Amino acid sequence: MFIDSARIYIKAGDGGNGAVSFHREKYIAKGGPDGGDGGKGGDVIFVADEGLRTLQDFRYKRKYIAESGENGGSSNCSGRSGEDLIIKVPVGTIIKEETTGRIIADLVTPGQKVVVAKGGKGGAGNQHFATPTRQVPNFAKSGEPGEEFYAVLELKLLADVGLIGYPNVGKSTILSMVSAARPKIANYHFTTIDPNLGVVRVDEGKSFVMADIPGLIEGAHEGVGLGHKFLKHVERTRMLIHVVDISGSEGRDPIRDFEIINDELKKYSEKLFERLQVIAANKIDITGAEENLEIFTKEMNARGYEVFPISAATGQGLKELIYYVSQKLDELPNTVLTDDTAEEVVYTAEEEEPFKVYRENDVYVVEGNWVRKLVNSTNFDDYESLQYFQRAIRRKGVVEALENLGINEGDTVRMYDLEFEYFR
Template sequence: MFADRATIIIKSGKGGDGHVSFRREKYVPNGGPDGGDGGKGGDVIFVVDDGLNTLTDFRHRRKFAAEPGQEGGKKNCHGKNGADLILKVPAGTVIKDAASDKVIADMSGDNKRQVILKGGRGGLGNQNFATATMQAPKYAQPGGESIEIEVKLELKVIADVGLVGFPNVGKSTLLSRVTNAQPKIANYHFTTLQPNLGVVDLDGAAGFVIADIPGLIEGASDGIGLGHEFLRHIERTKVIIHMVDAAGTEGRDPIADIKAINHELEAYDPEILKKPQVIAANKIDAIYGDENEVIAKLRDEFETDGIKVFAISAVSGQGLKELLYHVNNLLATCSKEPVIYEQEFDPALAFFKDEAYTITRDDDAAFVVEGPKIEKMLGYTNIDSEKGFLFFQRFLKEQGILAELEERGIVDGDTVRMYGHEFDYYK
């Protein structure tokens, strides 16, 4: 089965904690602080691999994590940085936040490499906090937190032209005839289980990339018959070729088929119907004469709307040249810019925004401040020392906690409680 979607969990590396230590050498009775800085955590990086065309590598493994940075050491030793995690994906892969379905990155066009999650910064060792008045700081900075999110990977093929139609109308045969693609061809519904791409070369013209988009039947936009698996692949195309069976070998009504598929495209994304369309009435080799009443009805129905109808035979090649040059002319009227999905979601901003804090009042009117980052900072800071307390106070100011306490009406002498610690507030 073609794998064009995957849902995985990615995690950047936590930054290594800064170290607290002091020089302890013979004949150096008052050695100063020598705690080293922690190493940076590894990033999560997505890279386009032109040798890949599916997301199969992500079907059987769900969690991916970069290495954490190492803690700083004695004697000013810097902790080792964590190794980055490199995830290879095919061109055209869109990375979305699973919770909001918003785009994080589109691995298309010039975007061949993108850092999706940054590793936590390394914490500063206690040597960085020594001053003339505080020569032996007993605290260090914790490493930056890692970021873990669930993401959806969606492969949206990059083709100029999308070839659509109900099963068995000859799409795969046409693709094999006009390009170098070698799709499997058989007379079964859903024979094509993956989008097939091929390059059309035209004399005196630039040519274009065409994709056979399978799975489009009535109800496709509701996910029936693999519809959702493949509808996304038509989003990047610029021109749509509707292929129908003009000989009626399947007993279908071509006009009804085109309208049904357009209905599914509109239900999935109304913008798709704004793309230029052309109709390829296939299998004229199986009818008597060059044309029949089916082709005449198609022309009467659609050419008044500017949608040209070409009578073709994908088997014999009849009419293909005229069809392909018309499609090439339509492409010349389209924007040359590739369809790239803009970023809608920044994991780092969302992650640290979620690490909120709460301010409540106890029965004795004391202010109670709680939050994961506050708890972590208290665990790493020696607030019993003057410098350590000033360090923690600066953290509260940078996080906007002191400003919010003042908005809540705190005054000098009020009590503030944080995870077992109690302070008197003075501005």
């Protein structure tokens, strides 16, 4: 089954905490602070792997968490940094941030990599907080948390050529005749639900990838039928083979069908509509097709389109069509959906509020990453460290926010595992 989208949770590693330690050595009564720094958390990195074809694996594993950095040690020893987490995805995968819909990266070349979430910085050990007036700093900084968010992965086919047209016009049969692909083929509408890929070999060392795209109907740009699923997969193709049933065996008008399909393409994407198209007039082996072919070819040539009469069932005309397509592909550039994607893109989360204050029954609660780091970094048994904590929450505006919420002396304040009574 072709899986073209997945939703996963991503978290980079947290930074390790800085250490509180003092130099201890024989004959040295009062050694200075020597607490080491915490290690950096591991990044989450995506890599485009040409050996992968679907996002199937992401249906079974949905959480990806990088290793955290180790805490600092004594004797100025820094903690080890966490290992980066490498996630392999198929070439052609787009990575989006779920909440904003922002495209983080468009992986279009094999081996291309992107840092999607950065690991947190390691906390500073107490060696960094020694001053002439504070010679025994009894506190250190905790590590920063790694970036985390839900990401949406979308795989858009990296086919060079897309077969488009109404259902049941012979697209699957064409693909099976010119490649080793074996799509399901039957004489009813919407046989193809997922795209089928096939490698078309033209000459020795020369080939291209063709996709049999799901059938399109009127209203697809609004999501009718297979709708956006069809249009999304055709976006990345470099050129299109528009297949029409020239026989009119089902009472269809080939010119009208051609116009409806192109109208849907134009409504969905002007760029997609402007992509090079060549027309495959299929089913010329059916009685009555010759008259329709003459009228159709004259009209399409007047509009600037090349028309190739073929029979997908017998193989008639397919060789001429394939050689023409191969020649045109040599002249066309690769298709890239985003213009601002560099070789390596770093995702940076938006700056969040440092804290939030709210009332829960009779308790005033203060939360936020900044608050958590401050609480974890404070040694409440040390007078200097406690003073630093009090200055920090006042300077950051926590005290003002509590007062604006109506706190009174003696009320309880909770900051994660820390609870204390409020006094001015």
